[in-house]
Amino acid sequence: MERFDLIVIGGGPGGYLCAERAAQGGLRVVLIEGKHLGGTCLNEGCIPTKTLLYSAKLYRHATESEDFGVIGEKVVFDHAKVIQRKGRVVKSLVNGVASAMKANKVTVVTENGRIAGRTAEGFRVLAGEQEYVGDRLVLATGSETAIPPIPGLKEALASGFAVTNRELLDCEKLPETLAVIGGGVIGLEMACYFASVGTHVTVIEALPKIAGPVDPEMCRIIMDAYKDAMDFKLSCPVKELTADGVVYEQDGQRQELKCDMVLVSVGRKPFTAGLGLETLGVETDRGAIVTDRHMCTNVAGVYAVGDCNGKAMLAHTAYREAEVAVRHMLGQPDEVRYNVIPTVLYTEPEVADVGETKESAEALGLHVKEIKLPMNYAGRYQAENEKGKGFIKLVVDMDTHRVLGCHMIGSYASELILPAAMMVDTELPVERLKKMVFPHPSVGEIIREALFQL
Ligand code: NAI
Numbered sequence: 001m002e003r004f005d006l007i008v009i010g011g012g013p014g015g016y017l018c019a020e021r022a023a024q025g026g027l028r029v030v031l032i033e034g035k036h037l038g039g040t041c042l043n044e045g046c047i048p049t050k051t052l053l054y055s056a057k058l059y060r061h062a063t064e065s066e067d068f069g070v071i072g073e074k075v076v077f078d079h080a081k082v083i084q085r086k087g088r089v090v091k092s093l094v095n096g097v098a099s100a101m102k103a104n105k106v107t108v109v110t111e112n113g114r115i116a117g118r119t120a121e122g123f124r125v126l127a128g129e130q131e132y133v134g135d136r137l138v139l140a141t142g143s144e145t146a147i148p149p150i151p152g153l154k155e156a157l158a159s160g161f162a163v164t165n166r167e168l169l170d171c172e173k174l175p176e177t178l179a180v181i182g183g184g185v186i187g188l189e190m191a192c193y194f195a196s197v198g199t200h201v202t203v204i205e206a207l208p209k210i211a212g213p214v215d216p217e218m219c220r221i222i223m224d225a226y227k228d229a230m231d232f233k234l235s236c237p238v239k240e241l242t243a244d245g246v247v248y249e250q251d252g253q254r255q256e257l258k259c260d261m262v263l264v265s266v267g268r269k270p271f272t273a274g275l276g277l278e279t280l281g282v283e284t285d286r287g288a289i290v291t292d293r294h295m296c297t298n299v300a301g302v303y304a305v306g307d308c309n310g311k312a313m314l315a316h317t318a319y320r321e322a323e324v325a326v327r328h329m330l331g332q333p334d335e336v337r338y339n340v341i342p343t344v345l346y347t348e349p350e351v352a353d354v355g356e357t358k359e360s361a362e363a364l365g366l367h368v369k370e371i372k373l374p375m376n377y378a379g380r381y382q383a384e385n386e387k388g389k390g391f392i393k394l395v396v397d398m399d400t401h402r403v404l405g406c407h408m409i410g411s412y413a414s415e416l417i418l419p420a421a422m423m424v425d426t427e428l429p430v431e432r433l434k435k436m437v438f439p440h441p442s443v444g445e446i447i448r449e450a451l452f453q454l
Contacts, residue, residue: 187263
């Protein structure tokens, strides 16, 4: 039996950052991870997809650049090489996490952890042959792909005809045709990669629009950008999988689409099964561990950060939650502001959001103005995207003169959402923000242009 101040179960962004920060705060920490440090984000999510999408972007630029005076003779896309590069990037970042743990003297245990209750000495966690006892416990077990009860899906997953994003990210041969079930974030990012590099992709979405809460006009721009390489079947719930196709319903009619491969991306769910939560009486709600704004569960000393609490399944939310949990342990008050968490859809063009929309702010009874401007107002945007249809929407509270939200589609949106989020988070008045100097020429000047419309 080994004693620690803190036991962290799960080595993804929530877990490893928690371990690092707690160790920096003077706690003796053990981090228990059954697979790889870095979790879903580093190994089968954020980082691998962005590695692939960057190759797709280079390919698109090389093959669609005639208007820019660049004519490629014979541009070849080597998907297997892309997958190999992805492996190197992931490995390097995972090693980086391991080094950070070592540098901060965090004990890392590569076993599945299972809570085994509590004694007078502390919380007990079993991992392999060992038992660990800790004063505090952080649950950071992440999420897993939701597999809906669609007839034929289990069999299709078993045969390899249907895959989740995890398997697809390792598939070295490009399928000729790919059906994507679910036009949410995972479905769209994977669809954009495969459609950009030669696969014919069909996105089958149950709802009348793709990308969940994303602005409908932005969704139309994305659909338009991929119209030659992708089909979108909207309002088409998938009903069944056959040995070589997907059956969906369209206007009450049964339709079947034959394809080489199927991606299942209809959501993710918190991963808490078999964790032993019942031994401590930790409260859950539909599988998600219930937490307050300090990441505390109903059991004093037990915290839950990241996807397993089901609040916002994003790596950067997990980071912030990890910091808040550790600060709570150290007696430093802090809390997560869930309404100021940026979200990004890494399609081309990129979509990024933070804070309120005009509609959500008005629903809160606020008196707001929405400024909408085409990205073309920014000189650099035009220099790089003559035909680009990007735009920004800035939502401002007209009573307090504070920026409440920002929504963008266009190049660099994923990076430009950060200054916008700073404006929302710091609640600086618009008059103060107008005094900021933006570099010229930069696409970010669009934010300054929007501020000056007030
Ligand atoms: P999602 O919830 O974003 O999208 C799932 C989609 O599947 C929905 O549009 C839903 O209407 C549709 N659907 C459900 N059942 C269906 C059926 N039978 N037939 C057709 N369509 C059906 O879930 P997704 O894409 O799997 O992503 C899961 C989580 O991963 C997200 O919550 C997100 O937080 C995270 N993520 C974030 C990324 C980012 O921030 N860039 C990238 C990838 C994942």
